[in-house]
Amino acid sequence: MTNAFHLTWVGVAGCLLCLGCGPSLGRPLDPGKPIVIQILSGGSPIDEGLIDLSGAGGGAKITSNGEANFEHVPFGAYKVVVHPPMDLSNVAPLDNSDQLPVAKKAQSSLIPRKFQSEQTTPLQIEVTEGDADRFEFDLKK
Secondary structure, eight states: OOHHHHHHHHHHHHHHHHTTSSOOTTSOOOSEEEEEEEEEETTEEOOSOEEEETTTTEEEEOOTTSEEEEEEEESEEEEEEEEOOOOGGGEEOOSSTTSOOEEOOOOOOSSOGGGGSTTTOOOEEEEOSSSOSEEEEETTO
């Protein structure tokens, strides 16, 4: 794999991770607060992946202790979508730069498919001024 190809995919992945992650510059923040969401599987932390909140909730990376830290989430109700980690080693290298990359067979994930889509996830939170700022979900319960 060439360095240019690798750097291009790293740049694309970085942009995808940052979309919706923070407030727009020059726009005042809607009322909200920082929150933490912890994701477990059978009582053990899931130590990698991404969490997206529906609507304008944003997204955050899951840390090694299973937590995703959101700096500012506007007050409201959100569906919680949990994505497996992005694995760029699954992308087959190109012989011809005019072709699109082809994904190899995906590795299995600790995150069941129903949690990976806004349409099917049963996980929901309500962020309000006086309530908890910490949420925990066990995907095996």
